[in-house]
Amino acid sequence: MSKQWADSKDGAFKRQVSSFREVISKTHPIYKPAANRYWLYVSLACPWAHRTLLTRSLKHLNTVIGVVVVHWHLDSKGWRFLRYPTDKSSIDENIYHTVSGGIDNTQSITMKPFASIPNDSDRLWIDGTPDPLNQFQRLSDLYLKSNPNYSDRFTVPVLWDSETNTIVNNESSEIIRILNSGVFDEFIKDSTTSSTEIINLVPKELESQIDEFNSWVYDNINNGVYKAGFAESAIAYEKEVKNVFQHLDRVEQLLKSKHQALEKKFGPDSKEILKHYFVLNNQLTEADVRLYTTIVRFDPVYVQHFKCNLTTIRDGYPYIHLWLRNLYWNNDSFRLTTNFNHIKLHYTRSHTRINPLGLTPLGPNPHILPL
Template sequence: MTGIITREIKGGRFERQPNRFTDRITADGSSGYPAEPGRYRLFVSYACPWAHRSLIVRRLLGLENVIGLGVVDPIRDDRGWRFPEPDPVTGATFLAELYQATDPSYEGRVTVPCVWDTRAERMVTNDFPAITTTMELEFTAHHAPGAPDLYPEELRAEIDELNELVYTTVNNGVYKAGFATSQEPYEEAVDALFDTLDLLEERLATRRYLMGDRLTEADVRLYPTLARFDVVYHGHFKCNLRRLVDYPNLWGYVRDLYSMPAFRDTTNFDHIKRHYYVTHGDINPSGVVPKGPIIDWTEPHDRGRLAAG
């Protein structure tokens, strides 16, 4: 089954739709959505890079027993994201049912990640940039002992600045390249993408992580795109000036992250490949999923030598 994808293309350029639900969960409950254990359900696809970052943070902070999880099938068709079996908490078969239960007039694309309030029975947010920072800042009372501070106050300005560049040219940049319908927008996106990868390669020559010797939100946001790069984006999205494995520092860096359970156990290459190659029927009409590439993600990375930042 090849998917029917609704995209906003203007002048050959891909434009991502705004997030529909943007309510906030707060530690003190002032938003009407208090950060309570067992109240919320995070819906994700293992294939989606935006959802992947929320899975990583949930695991790093030890919130698995605090925020519930529902996983959709990696193959999405014209009906949107589907649960392999009806969701045991909401009873929904399609994620669209929960969007429409919250806003019956909603007609946009149904996206993951999103957070459902099981008490109010409504969608709180599908604002993917805010979901991870909400876990980091509003659920601190429920973090596991020793959980990392992924969004330290003294680094937030630098993290935000780097995240904006990475989002524009890398995270969303691969989509701008892959969904472009004319040459000029495609080349603009690819050039900006590889310019930024070159900058990141240089940055990581002397830093173990993007902010030095500590793991932060910046690493969480970059990793999902890098994990999909050679597997999907290089060929499927025509981001083929270079492969990730051609960048010694970036390739070592992403293997370093992959060695951590929070990254490795949430990286599902089967779901990733089947989603992109089957769902994007306009790009890959045959629906054939490639067998490769063969990459050893467990190869020693030697990044520990940069631990002092």
């Protein structure tokens, strides 16, 4: 199996290519659109899985696509689920359809100090969920059920078909396009939502702009922080960390000119500004979704854990910081799918090569500032 760590001679980190790449569509011979047939297996810590959970929520698919949440601790055998309760009545099916993915997000507020949480903690709906479909113990069971010869890493997210018991797709960028494609719109039960109100995160006329933005953001920011954090030589680390900040500067400039244009249009103190304050075309798109899952982790984790500490978002990037807080505080989907406890515990306890003692830093306090 390939390693999570830097493999190459120059100490640079290379991410593995995903293996399951099917789509769901009316014309697909196997994977037809349906309600309650497809499930997302996610980690609330993982920025790639977070994209899919966020898209599911923004598209009102919480009652159409189920969610299983792995325990935040990634051990030597990979991701695991919580033990399936012996008392089955304690499994409330509805819990799989909540916006935060089956985890009560208010736990973030009432959670114990990090020091008292062991890595094998087993708090149902807090540390993760069981797998209600097959009662599997490990994410690897899904991969091996789909392909007994699978020999790569067992990564989240996974889009799973409960009818054929196979993985449809394990590449987050493709899963979010499937969820956005509209194939599930007819199954949305949310009576307050008409199909015209369902957001299209990749409108045709913006597709090439979104792809172009995603491509440099992925390489230099989303994956850039991993390349800095997993680097195994000072030369590789220094090159990558500078590169991350050069590209954050680029996003900052873009958002600054956006904000200035909106101020001109609506007046400097207008409430309208934040309603249009997104990275592309004054509307919420997939570009915001994909950038958000990295930026929201930046100050709490990437600054210290991945040593991306030339500055913080809150201190060094006022326009990105405003954009981040606007998404988090003004949009339920962003806030409720963000779980700082899973995020902090996962990175600091699972990457023992970076943080051998597994101590979880308490700060920053708060994890995200008010708007």
